[in-house]
Amino acid sequence: MFLYIMSIASLVIQAVFLTLAIAAGLYYLAELVEEYTVMAKSVITWAVIATALVHVGLIVFEDIPISLNILGLVQQVLHGTLMKDFPVVRVQSIPFIVAVITLILHHYMALNYFGTVLYSFSEVLAYFTICLWIVPFALFVSLSANDYVLPTTGERQPLLNDDNVVTDYLYRKSKRYSLLSFFTLAKDSILPQRSKKGF
Known part of the structure; x- marks a missing residue:
């Protein structure tokens, strides 16, 4: 009984460490995408081509239903359409909305298929990772780069009056809704800050 309680405690500890590791990885990736948007666009574009x-x-080598693969190819065409304006990703645009709908539909169809046909866990995980998750995950992480597209976030300019409408709008809008700002806020509120000693 005591060993059973220990196993539950260890699972909780492992889940906490795994969550922290994923959060740290996402934070690092979001910073990389914001710093190197041209390289991020190239990497995501090649990921779209590789997934296609x-x-x-x-289609050629496996007997997975062709409808799953056609839907996957349609998704990659939509992702390619989203890459034209990268790093700007307009979440209200038709290609983005259709890409999200096809992603949900693709998940549903894949779960139905792999639930009825016997495949090993590693094969199912490989299909979901490469065909379903890589490109949407990369696009999700790159949403924070959208905040740094010109015009830049509103900085107070000494030559303009502080009541300038555009500056106030950009200042209020700046960095509130990005993935990186979310992780920065979480880091600042959870982790203690060291005070630097002035000698």
């Missing part, structure tokens, strides 16, 4: 090629390979 994986779907073609599944």
Whole structure:
């Protein structure tokens, strides 16, 4: 009984460490995307092309239903459309909304198929990771780069009156809703800050 309680406690500790590791990784990726938007666009574009090629390979070499792979190819076309304006990702645009709907539909169809046909866990995880999660995850992380597209966030300019409408709007809007700002806020509120000693 005592060993059972220890196993539950260890699972909780492992879950906490895994959550912290994922949060730290997301924070680091969001910073990288904000610093290197051109490279991020290139990496995500190549991920879209590679995922489309994986779907073609599944059509040729595997007996996975063609409807799953056609839906996956449609998703990659939509992702490619979103990459035209990168790092700007307009969440109200038709390609973005259709991409989210097809992602949900693709998950539903894949879960139905893999629930009825026997595949190993690693094969199912490989399909979901490469065909469903890589590109949407990269686009999700890159949403924070959208905040730094020109015009930049509103800085108080000494030549303009502080009541300037554009400056006030950009100042209020700046960095509140990005992934990086969320992790920065979490880091500042959870982790203690060291005070630097002045000698």
